[in-house]
Amino acid sequence: MPRLIERSLKRNDNIDIKIKSALGDGSYDSNENFKYLQKKGIMPGIKVRKNSIISTKNNKIRNREVGIQTRDLLKWKKKRICMEKDGWLKLFFHL
Secondary structure, eight states: OHHHHHHHHHHTTTSOOOOOEEEEOGGGOOHHHHHHHHHHTOEEEEOOOTTOOOOTTSOHHHHHHHHHHHHHHHHHHHHHHHHHHTTOOOOOOOO
16 A cells, blocks of 8 residues: 555645545555555545454554444444334345
8 A cells, every 4th residue: 555655646636635534445455554544644434354353453444444344333223123113124235
């Protein structure tokens, strides 16, 4: 991720560009990427792995994302279970 961002910034060297956020799938889920983005002031939009946990070893922004995404997934699963019991149409989407 750092190489991709630095490359983008170099390509637009003549233009005053500021990257506000970076999106990435689970392959970009690492403490190093979260630390880099925090250092650069870039808001991460990275899908954390399903088995991710909040840990003192993790970057604080990554811990926040783990908490938010885990909570959202649990809410979604709870709604889906209620919908299945009620005989509603099952909805599936990729997180």
